[in-house]
Amino acid sequence: MSGSVSIRGLAVSAVVGVYDWEREIEQTLTFSVDMAVNVARAAANDDVADAVDYSAVAATVTRVVQEGQFHLIETAVEQVAGRILASYPVSWIRVEVAKPIAADGGTAAYTAVVTIERGTR
Numbered sequence: 001m002s003g004s005v006s007i008r009g010l011a012v013s014a015v016v017g018v019y020d021w022e023r024e025i026e027q028t029l030t031f032s033v034d035m036a037v038n039v040a041r042a043a044a045n046d047d048v049a050d051a052v053d054y055s056a057v058a059a060t061v062t063r064v065v066q067e068g069q070f071h072l073i074e075t076a077v078e079q080v081a082g083r084i085l086a087s088y089p090v091s092w093i094r095v096e097v098a099k100p101i102a103a104d105g106g107t108a109a110y111t112a113v114v115t116i117e118r119g120t121r
Contacts, residue, residue, distance in 0.1 A: 002036050002091070004034050005034075006034045007057060007058055007061075010031040016029060016070050023069075027100075028100070029065060033096075035092070035094075061080050095115070095118075097114055099112045
């Protein structure tokens, strides 16, 4: 049996972007993470040792992104997904990152979003 554990709205301040000015500031990226886990086992034992520690996962996301100083948000989501799959009892992961894009020269402000899925459900 499986289930999922999710983290929503994880705001991470980081250096990310391709332009010189972006490399000099921190921007806020917002992550959502869905992970396939064995919820039934944790529930049957009612023991945190059998559950995925979502606080530790959130700390991992933050650390990977802040240390990475990536140019592309695509790279950030790939690195986050890989680290979580390697570090936690997770068979599948979906990671979404949103980066606000400021208005520039007549272009409307918007949010860029990249979503990936890795592993097997």
